[in-house]
Each structure stands twice: as structure tokens, then as C-alpha cells.
Amino acid sequence: MAFTAVELIEAKRDGRELSPDAIEWLIEMYTDGVVPDYQMAAMAMAIYINGMSAAELAAWTSAMLHSGEVFDLSDIGAAKVDKHSTGGVGDKISIPLAPLVASVGVVVPMMSGRGLGHTGGTLDKLETIPGFTTRLDPDRFREVLSTHGMVFAGQTETLVPADRKLYALRDATATVPSLPLISSSIMSKKLAEGLDGLVLDVKTGTGAFMKDLEGSRLLARTMVDIGSKHGVRTIALITGMDQPLGREVGNANEMTESIEVLRGHGPTDVIELTMALGEVMMELAGIDGGRAALEDAIDSGKALQKLIDVTTAQGGDPSFIEHPGELPKCSEEAVVAAPAAGFVTRCDALTIGVVATRLGAGREHQEDIIDPGVGITLEAKVGDRVEAGQTLARVAYNDVARWHAQQESLASAWTFADSRPESPDLVIERIEAS
Ligand code: URA
Numbered sequence: 001m002a003f004t005a006v007e008l009i010e011a012k013r014d015g016r017e018l019s020p021d022a023i024e025w026l027i028e029m030y031t032d033g034v035v036p037d038y039q040m041a042a043m044a045m046a047i048y049i050n051g052m053s054a055a056e057l058a059a060w061t062s063a064m065l066h067s068g069e070v071f072d073l074s075d076i077g078a079a080k081v082d083k084h085s086t087g088g089v090g091d092k093i094s095i096p097l098a099p100l101v102a103s104v105g106v107v108v109p110m111m112s113g114r115g116l117g118h119t120g121g122t123l124d125k126l127e128t129i130p131g132f133t134t135r136l137d138p139d140r141f142r143e144v145l146s147t148h149g150m151v152f153a154g155q156t157e158t159l160v161p162a163d164r165k166l167y168a169l170r171d172a173t174a175t176v177p178s179l180p181l182i183s184s185s186i187m188s189k190k191l192a193e194g195l196d197g198l199v200l201d202v203k204t205g206t207g208a209f210m211k212d213l214e215g216s217r218l219l220a221r222t223m224v225d226i227g228s229k230h231g232v233r234t235i236a237l238i239t240g241m242d243q244p245l246g247r248e249v250g251n252a253n254e255m256t257e258s259i260e261v262l263r264g265h266g267p268t269d270v271i272e273l274t275m276a277l278g279e280v281m282m283e284l285a286g287i288d289g290g291r292a293a294l295e296d297a298i299d300s301g302k303a304l305q306k307l308i309d310v311t312t313a314q315g316g317d318p319s320f321i322e323h324p325g326e327l328p329k330c331s332e333e334a335v336v337a338a339p340a341a342g343f344v345t346r347c348d349a350l351t352i353g354v355v356a357t358r359l360g361a362g363r364e365h366q367e368d369i370i371d372p373g374v375g376i377t378l379e380a381k382v383g384d385r386v387e388a389g390q391t392l393a394r395v396a397y398n399d400v401a402r403w404h405a406q407q408e409s410l411a412s413a414w415t416f417a418d419s420r421p422e423s424p425d426l427v428i429e430r431i432e433a434s
Contacts, residue, residue, distance in 0.1 A: 061184040065192055089244040090349070128372040371398055
């Protein structure tokens with residue numbers, strides 16, 4: 001087939017439709033390093049601007065999915081169910097959720113991503129535990145999964161390699177918030193896992209890539225449709241992301257909060273969302289008991305033990321789960337104080353996510369190394385009453401100049417009023433194939 005990257009970029013730039021053969025060629029050549037990052041960056045921007053037709057999206061997702069190995073996990077008898085979030089601030093749910101549902105019998109081959117844009121990534125959070133590796137070859141992936149009923153993995157040279165490259169490229173080229181690029185990225189990873197069921201946590205609000213409910217619904221329906229067409233029963237929950245989830249933002253901070261949840265503590269919103277998604281995963285796996293079974297798994301310590309076992313199996317030092325206070329820390333701490341008394345009406349997820357990223361919790365360039373100890377601890381969220389001078393957030397950082405550049409922006413994340421606002425909805429809607 002005689003294609004060139006330039007002519008395909010031109011076609012997409014000018015709003016013309018790419019054929020399935022052209023898409024297959026492009027993804028293969030990009031995965032093999034023949035098409036360089038700069039041409040794929042231009043293509044991603046053309047897609048960001050002009051979108052994709054349904055036929056293009058199907059071909060793009062399939063080409064990404066087949067860029068590496070596609071698992072056949074049928075030898076593992078039990079139903080395999082995973083969860084994926086479209087990305088939010090403080091969204092650490094995968095970390096408590098996977099061991100929790102695995103401890104009640106759901107088999108979870110979890111393939112996650114790194115931080116993207118202003119949002120954190122499960123892999124970066126897990127890797128704050130010294131030794132923890134999410135780069136598993138297919139044999140090791142299977143071995144951990146069949147021994148422990150779950151595994152935490154990332155894209156590699158053999159597992160959805162096209163997404164591994166494109167995900168990092170989009171992060172550094174402002175091409176993340178695109179419906180076809182998000183849905184193909186998520187669904188190619190998930191379909192490569194050989195799943196029976198999938199729960200999608202589709203975020204909506206300022207800290208989400210889809211800011212409004214309509215856009216989030218469309219994203220949810222698009223992914224539910226892709227899942228159904230590939231024979232994977234897919235259910236999406238649309239959940240609120242106007243303020244961060246939980247009290248902690250930043251990699252080590254979020255790892256610590258996740259461990260708290262498995263110890264039976266932690267903030268209500270993180271617990272509630274973990275339970276809501278866990279119940280849907282159990283439903284898809286055909287496992288009875290619902291929330292009561294999940295609560296039992298926490299109370300008995302089974303869920304926490306599952307995290308300890310999987311951490312050990314993936315090379316991590318489990319003593320950090322027992323003593324999360326030993327996770328990486330920063331040398332500097334600052335406080336954001338309330339300018340006046342009142343009820344918090346806004347605690348803006350996007351602002352907080354961008355500040356955390358700029359302080360080093362995320363990447364601005366593909367090759368950046370994240371600072372695992374950078375974190376923001378929120379002491380006041382929507383609905384809380386504060387007095388003038390009261391602490392709204394504590395910030396841990398290493399780079400003083402970066403903090404000075406972000407200080408004002410972080411303070412602008414909160415607004416106040418004299419009366420208590422209504423509590424924001426956590427789970428807004430459930431979408432599944434009709
Ligand atoms: N999560 C992913 O895996 N990919 C995206 O594009 C966005 C969120």
C-alpha cells in the first residue's frame with residue numbers, strides 16, 4: 001500500500017475521511033518508529049480539530065488494539081472485569097478498587113495509564129512504592145493475574161504499544177481532550193486484556209477532559225458501543241469532577257489515601273465511588289453480595305492483604321503499605337489560607353490539577369520525571385464552613401521557584417458564599433447498551 005504520512009495528515013487537516021487501510025498503515029508505521037513523533041503529533045492535532053467518523057474511529061481503535069498482543073484469558077475460568085476512568089484530579093479509585101473487588105472473586109486484569117495533562121495516572125501513583133513495576137511482559141502479566149486474581153499493568157512494547165507512544169505524545173502536545181482519541185486510547189487497552197466486562201468511570205466537570213454533561217454522555221455512549229461491538233459488556237457511570245476526589249492530590253499522597261480506604265478510613269467520596277464502581281464490577285462478574293460483601297472485605301483486612309500480595313508480586317516493597325508515612329516526601333511545605341469566612345462553593349479541580357502538575361506531580365514534556373512527593377492536601381472542599389485565615393490546603397513541593405509561580409493560581413481555586421451550597425452529585429448517570 002502506498003501511503004505517506006504527509007498525505008494522510010493533509011487529508012485529515014482538510015476534513016477528509018481516512019480509509020481503514022490508511023489508518024492501519026499509519027498506526028503500524030508509528031508503532032514501528034517509521035512514522036516519527038512529529039508527524040503523529042500533527043495527525044493528533046488534526047484529529048483533535050476535525051474529529052473522526054464512526055468508521056474511522058472503529059478502524060483506529062482496532063489498529064491500536066492490534067498493535068501488540070491481544071490476550072486470550074479464556075483459560076482463567078472466572079469472569080474478567082476491569083474499570084477505567086477517563087481521567088480526573090485526585091482520582092485514585094483504581095488503586096483501592098482492584099484489590100477490593102479481587103478479594104471478593106472478580107478477576108481484574110487492570111491496564112492503566114500514566115498522568116495525562118492535569119490528571120494523575122494510576123501507574124505513577126503505584127510506582128511511588130519502591131520497586132513496584134507495572135512493566136510486565138505477557139507471561140508475567142498472566143502469572144500475577146492467575147495467582148492473585150488481579151494485576152496492575154501499563155502499556156509496553158508488546159501490550160498496546162501504539163497507545164503507549166501516542167498517550168505520551170498527546171500529553172505533551174495538548175491533544176488529550178478529544179473524544180475519538182480518548183475513546184480509542186481507553187478501549188484499545190481494555191479490549192487487549194481479554195475482558196468479559198468493563199466499567200467506565202466517565203468524568204464530567206472542570207477537572208475532566210469532557211467539561212459538560214452532553215460531551216461526557218457522548219464519550220460514554222461511544223465507548224459503551226465500542227465495547228458491545230467487541231462482545232464486552234460495558235457499563236459507564238458518569239461521575240462529577242468539578243472538585244478533586246478525596247482530600248489528596250499528588251502521587252505519594254494519593255497512594256497513602258488509597259491505603260487508608262482499604263484500612264476502612266478515607267474520605268466519603270472516595271469510599272462511595274469505590275463502592276459504586278465495585279458493585280457494578282461484581283454485577284458484571286455475576287458475583288452476589290454487593291456492597292455488604294465489599295464492606296466485609298475491607299473490615300476483615302482481605303482487601304488490604306490483596307494489595308500487599310500484588311505489590312510484593314510486582315516487585316514492590318510491601319512495608320510501604322504498612323507504613324505509608326515512609327513514601328517519598330518533599331522538603332518544603334506551604335499553606336493556602338481562607339481570605340474570609342464563609343462556605344466553600346467551589347474547589348476547582350482543573351486549577352488544583354494544573355498546579356500539582358506544574359509543581360512536578362505530572363509531566364510537561366514527555367521525558368520529564370515526576371516528583372512523587374509533590375502533593376496538595378485539601379482541608380476545605382465544597383460545603384465546608386471556614387473562618388478567615390483557616391487552612392484550605394497544605395502543599396508539599398521541592399522547587400521553591402515553581403511554588404512561587406503557582407501560589408496565586410492555587411489560591412484562586414476556592415470561592416465562598418454566606419450560605420451552604422448543595423452537595424455536588426458523585427454518580428450522575430449510568431449508561432449501558434440498550
Ligand atoms: N485514559 C486513557 O487511557 N486514555 C485517554 O486518552 C484518557 C484517559
